[in-house]
Amino acid sequence: MAIKERMSxxxxxxxxxxxxxxxxxxxxxxxxxxxxxxxxxxxxxxGEMDTEFIPVESEHSAMSAAIGAExxxxxxxxxxxxxxxxxxxxxxxxxxxxxxxxxxxxxxxALSGPLNINCEHSDSMGARDSGWIQIYAEDNQEAYxxxxxxxxxxxxxxxxxxxxxxxxxxxxxxxxxxxxxxEDEKVKAFVGEYCPKHYLLKADEAMAVGPYAVSCYGMxxxxxxxxxxxxxxxxxxxxxxxxxxxxxxxxxxxxAYRLEDADYAIVAIGSACGTTKDAIDALRVQGKxxxxxxxxxxxxxxxxxxxxxxxxxxxxxxxxRCESFSANGGPLAxxxxxxxxxxxxxxxxLKIVYGLNGRDYTVTEAEQIFADLEEIAENGMGADAAEYRxxxxxx
Amino acid sequence: xxxxxxxxxxxxxxxxxxxxxxxxxxxxxxxxxxxAVRNVLKALHPGDKAVIGNATGCLEVSSFTYPYTxxxxxxxxxxxxxxxxxxxxxxxxxxxxxxxxxITEQYKFITFGGDGGTxxxxxxxxxxxxxxxxxxxxxxxxxxxxxxxxxxxxxATPMYADTTTTPVGKQSDGKPQGRxxxxxxxxxHNIPYVAQTTFLGNMMDLYQKSEKAIYTKGPAFLxxxxxxxxGWRYDAPDMIKICKMAVETCYWPLxxxxxxxxxxxxxxxxxxxxxxxxxxxxxxKHLFLPGNEHLIEAFQAEVDRRWEELLCRCENSx
Numbered sequence: 001m002a003i004k005e006r007m008s009x010x011x012x013x014x015x016x017x018x019x020x021x022x023x024x025x026x027x028x029x030x031x032x033x034x035x036x037x038x039x040x041x042x043x044x045x046x047g048e049m050d051t052e053f054i055p056v057e058s059e060h061s062a063m064s065a066a067i068g069a070e071x072x073x074x075x076x077x078x079x080x081x082x083x084x085x086x087x088x089x090x091x092x093x094x095x096x097x098x099x100x101x102x103x104x105x106x107x108x109x110a111l112s113g114p115l116n117i118n119c120e121h122s123d124s125m126g127a128r129d130s131g132w133i134q135i136y137a138e139d140n141q142e143a144y145x146x147x148x149x150x151x152x153x154x155x156x157x158x159x160x161x162x163x164x165x166x167x168x169x170x171x172x173x174x175x176x177x178x179x180x181x182x183e184d185e186k187v188k189a190f191v192g193e194y195c196p197k198h199y200l201l202k203a204d205e206a207m208a209v210g211p212y213a214v215s216c217y218g219m220x221x222x223x224x225x226x227x228x229x230x231x232x233x234x235x236x237x238x239x240x241x242x243x244x245x246x247x248x249x250x251x252x253x254x255x256a257y258r259l260e261d262a263d264y265a266i267v268a269i270g271s272a273c274g275t276t277k278d279a280i281d282a283l284r285v286q287g288k289x290x291x292x293x294x295x296x297x298x299x300x301x302x303x304x305x306x307x308x309x310x311x312x313x314x315x316x317x318x319x320x321r322c323e324s325f326s327a328n329g330g331p332l333a334x335x336x337x338x339x340x341x342x343x344x345x346x347x348x349x350l351k352i353v354y355g356l357n358g359r360d361y362t363v364t365e366a367e368q369i370f371a372d373l374e375e376i377a378e379n380g381m382g383a384d385a386a387e388y389r390x391x392x393x394x395x
Numbered sequence: 396x397x398x399x400x401x402x403x404x405x406x407x408x409x410x411x412x413x414x415x416x417x418x419x420x421x422x423x424x425x426x427x428x429x430x431a432v433r434n435v436l437k438a439l440h441p442g443d444k445a446v447i448g449n450a451t452g453c454l455e456v457s458s459f460t461y462p463y464t465x466x467x468x469x470x471x472x473x474x475x476x477x478x479x480x481x482x483x484x485x486x487x488x489x490x491x492x493x494x495x496x497x498i499t500e501q502y503k504f505i506t507f508g509g510d511g512g513t514x515x516x517x518x519x520x521x522x523x524x525x526x527x528x529x530x531x532x533x534x535x536x537x538x539x540x541x542x543x544x545x546x547x548x549x550x551a552t553p554m555y556a557d558t559t560t561t562p563v564g565k566q567s568d569g570k571p572q573g574r575x576x577x578x579x580x581x582x583x584h585n586i587p588y589v590a591q592t593t594f595l596g597n598m599m600d601l602y603q604k605s606e607k608a609i610y611t612k613g614p615a616f617l618x619x620x621x622x623x624x625x626g627w628r629y630d631a632p633d634m635i636k637i638c639k640m641a642v643e644t645c646y647w648p649l650x651x652x653x654x655x656x657x658x659x660x661x662x663x664x665x666x667x668x669x670x671x672x673x674x675x676x677x678x679x680k681h682l683f684l685p686g687n688e689h690l691i692e693a694f695q696a697e698v699d700r701r702w703e704e705l706l707c708r709c710e711n712s713x
Contacts, residue, residue, distance in 0.1 A: 023491035026484060052491040054483060057523030061480035064520065067473055068484025072446065074491050076484075094473060200446050200469040201489055203500050210472035211461035 002247075003181040009137070009172035012144035012179055013079075013105050013165070014039030018049050019187040020151065022103070023074035023194070026054035026065035028084060031117045032169040033107035036079035059084035063091035070100040071209045073199030075151065077102065081169060082109035085123045089130070095162045096131025097225060098209055101154030102162040104132070105147060108270070108321075109169040110357050118358020119169040121269065122322035124298075125331045131225060133163040133232050134299040138255075138273045141179050142296075143167040145249055148182065151191050152239045158231040164299075168271040168321075170358065186246050229300045236297055253302040255294040256309050258284060262291030264373040265310055267336060268319040269295045272354070272361045279366035290370045295332065303339030310340065315348040315373035321355045329353070329388040348376045351388045359392050404606070406597055412437050413467070415445075420465040421457040425631025427594065427621030428454045431536040432507060434598050435617070436468075438605035439503060446471065446485050448506030450478035450517055453543040454536065476516040479524030479533060482506040486529045503609050504531035510551035511541040514577050525584045525614045532608045532615045535577065538623035546626040550575040553646075554697065555690055556678045558626070563681045568690055573697050581616040582652040588613075589652040592660070593620035593638045600649055600660055607651070620647045628677025640672040645702040650709065657708040666702070669695045 007015065014036055017025075027037035043049040054069075056062045062078050070076040080088065085106060095102055110120035124134055133153060137143035146165045154163040167173055182190075198207050213221060233253065240251040257273075258280055259265060266276050273294040283290045293309055295302075310316055318337070320330020328334065329351030337349055352369065355361045369391065381387065415436035422429045432454065439445055445468045449455045455472045458465040473481040482504050492498045508517055513535040521533055540558050541547040547560040554573045557563045561570040578591045588611040590604040601619065608615035620641060622634050629637060641647035644667045649660035670691060673679040682690050 023495070024484065024487050026480075026487075050494065052487045052494075054487050055527065056480060056483075057519060057526070061477060061483075061520050061523055064473055064477035064480035065484030065487070068448075068471060068481040068486075069488040069491075070484075071471055072485040072488035072492075073497075074488035076488070090474060091477070200471060200485060201492060201498055201502065202469075203444075203498070206467065206469045208459055208464040208466060208470040211459045211464070212456040212472075213461040217461050 001183075003183065005179050005181055006176055007140055007179045008174050008176045009140040009143045009167045010035040010107065010174065011039065012140045013147050013167065014043075015181060016144050016147040016187070017077060017105070018043045019182070019184050020148070020191050021049050022051055022077045024052045024054065024066070024069040024076045025078060026056045026062045026069065027078045028056050028059045028062050028080070030059070030081045030084040032109055032173045033079045033081040033084070033105065035173070036105055036107070059087040060091065063088040063095060066102045067091060067095050067098065067100060070095075070102050071098060071200050073196055073201050075194040077105065079105040079107070081107045082111055082123045085127055086111055089127065092127055092130035092132060092162075094210070097221065099160040099225070099228065100162055101151065101160055103147070103150040103154060104162065104164045106164050106166045107169045107173045108166055114357070116357040117169070119171050119271070120322050120356055120358070121320070124164060124166050125322045127164070128299060128331060131161065131229070132299060133161055133229070135163070135165055135297050136269045136295065137165070137167045137172060138271060138294060140172055140175070140177055141249070143172055144179060144181065145243065145247060145251065148187055148190065149239050149243050149251070151194070153232065153236050155194060156235045159228050159235050161228050161232060166270070171271040182247060190243065190246055233300045233302060251296065253297045253305055254309065255296060257292040257294065259291030259293055259309060261289055262312070263289040263314045263377065264370050265291050265293055265313045266317045266319060266366065266369055267293040267295065267306070267310070267332065269298065269332060270321065272319060272321065275361055275363055276366045279363045279370065282363070283367060283370055288370065288374070298332070301335055303335065303342065306336055307339045307343035307345060310345065310347065311343070313347050314377040315350070316340070317350040317352050317369045317373055319352050319354055323353055323356065333388075348373070348381055349387060350376070352391050353389070354391045361392060365391050406599070409437055409602055412441055415439065415467045416458065417465045417467060419463070421460065422453065423624060425624040425634055426453070427538055427623060427634060428509065428536040430594055431534065431619045431621045434601045435505065435534055435605040438602055438609055443503055444468065444500050445503040445505055446482070448472070448478050448482035448485065448504070450506070450508035450512030451475035452509040452512055454507055454509065456543065475512050477520045478506045478508045478512055478517055479521040482531050483524040483527060483529045486531050504529070505534060505609065506531065507534045507536060509542065510535060510537045510539060510549045511543070513537070514551045514575055515549050522584065525581060525586050525616060529614055530612055532617060534617045534619060536619050536621035538621050538626060539574070540623070540626050542623045542626045551577065554694055555682055557681060558678070568687070569681065576701070578616070578618045578652070582655070582657070585655060586614040586616065587611050587654055588615035591618045591648065591650055593641060593647055593649070594635060595638060595642060604651065626678065629675055633675055637672065637675050640667065640675060643667045644669050644672045644698065646672050646698050648702060648705050650705060656712040657705070658712065659705070659709045669698055
């Protein structure tokens, strides 16, 4: 029987970590992900896990040690937020290019400055081109479910890439809500043993990791890595369908919420989706044809699939919980706009930045966005209207 | 004589051990780094497995150029500043897998970094790995500058050395600062074994310290002065003479710190003047120009002060 509980996102992911019981975890504390290494340390201290925890002196060393451990043949995980991910940056690329299926629990938080500990996606979005798979959660249940699925995706022979399981800092990580957990044995059987083909500590085979490569080899390595990310799309779907058989919960690359007949859509990532769903439910009662496209998987970016899901919409608002400082909208807006263009979409598009530095995103704001979309669809964008705009900004 | 009948650790037996750094790497002729690696790896007992780590630097780009590796053992290069943390991850994985019965063999963990990757950009990573007590050896092959990027000064560069970021000029005598004493800093980590050495005679000092470092349980740090013909500007055949002069002038003393006890490995019968070391190298050429006598005096005074301090540490450990 599944276990009904009440947990925060951090508690839920830590519980998943305990159930998976990986071999090694190097980590360094940073708000709001600090609880993850704390919970794991307590589980180890109480004999509930036998993971080797490495209390490294920085996040740079956390990712460096994770690379060493994973290359040595150990299933490895870490956790971080914000500046911690930024300090890992260089090593994120190395982890991916060495094709090491490390799992990283990311609790999204704003990058400085100003120094701020609250939710923003600037940390993970900044790392979007580092070669890591990125999966985002709407709530604690999804954060838990995504983490349990992480290693089966990352370690799949067609993939062999590191994976970042993201949840919104504080909003999910510290917000307590109902959750359904799987039994330990089910998780253990689902995740399986880690049996890498090649690793440093393989008895009958020496191995060298991290070469210097000149231009006659490097490009092929990158192309092979790109192929792994392309392959990841199908693997994510396959793993989700197996996961459904043990959990009863369905996951895809995205979730379409009341989108099928929607004229107006919001596209968002993370906890904002729950808020948007509430607005949609209220507006639907009023007869408004509104819907949500929740992006679960940002890397690999399911551009075609997202554009297809939005094909009947007249106007679309793409929400980014971070800036790109491109003067043209955030990263989701940029990538999805390109996908819509490729799909020959005629929809009007608003690129909206919201929720920076933990600013609340409210049902009222979601309703306002839908009203703006309706206005634009009926009367056009208008000469003075900005396609790229902020919501929730103080006057 | 059959190899196996030689007493373990005899000069001949050691020299007969198979090379664990294969020929064909692309390091310069007369590179001290290569000599350091070959001799440290000879201290691994035959039959013992090892994972070798390496910070980015000359050694790495010249010994693991895809698709060739010069290492007979498993090897990992990660980045410039994280050789300590990287090998600490490998060593931890070893314990995790051993605990689960997935590995039965005995492995040793040795990582190499130049002074750039060790004294400077990798200092934090090294300090963390040593403090956490991983059973590994960190070997610094100290050639006293960032040689891979073209001879820029490091905190290991000796005072007055002419480097590309401390060039000698009308307003400059070379590097204004003295070198950081990294071996002492590592000793202050209270790890079980720290040693400083270089290439002398039959390499027994280097061998013995490497063996102790590898077979002492817990973290160990070896600082090996490893001359660089490009950066120091000497004729390759002069390298061994330079090493000898570094030791005889007490510029580069040989010592060990075992469980906190300092021990001098070699005391010159007659301490030679520093010029004997300096004059062999182009990077100190300007010190011998008329009017620069005071620079050599200042450098000599610094070497004397550090030597006395070391003697004091060793005496206090008795």
